[in-house]
Amino acid sequence: MATTLTLKSIPDELYQRLKASAEAHRRSLNSEAIVCLESVLLPDKVSPAERLARAQALRAHLPQAKFHAKTIDALKREGRP
Numbered sequence: 001m002a003t004t005l006t007l008k009s010i011p012d013e014l015y016q017r018l019k020a021s022a023e024a025h026r027r028s029l030n031s032e033a034i035v036c037l038e039s040v041l042l043p044d045k046v047s048p049a050e051r052l053a054r055a056q057a058l059r060a061h062l063p064q065a066k067f068h069a070k071t072i073d074a075l076k077r078e079g080r081p
Contacts, residue, residue: 007033 010018022032046054 018032018036019029021036022029025032025035027035
């Protein structure tokens with residue numbers, strides 16, 4: 001069951017770092033705070049095999065026709081000299 005938590009008096013530097021991290025990971029501040037808390041309070045050692053299985057499961061849900069290696073390479077090179 002999810003619970004709501006309100007944080008008060010967050011130091012400005014900490015808030016700015018959380019905000020920058022959230023932007024870098026394309027997450028909301030709330031999601032980034034949860035990820036940070038989980039990484040500290042629920043350290044979970046994931047085996048390489050389990051991590052690979054998770055990545056493969058995520059990839060299986062992507063539309064196959066939209067993610068070809070040639071398309072990705074072309075998009076990465078777009079705008080480069």
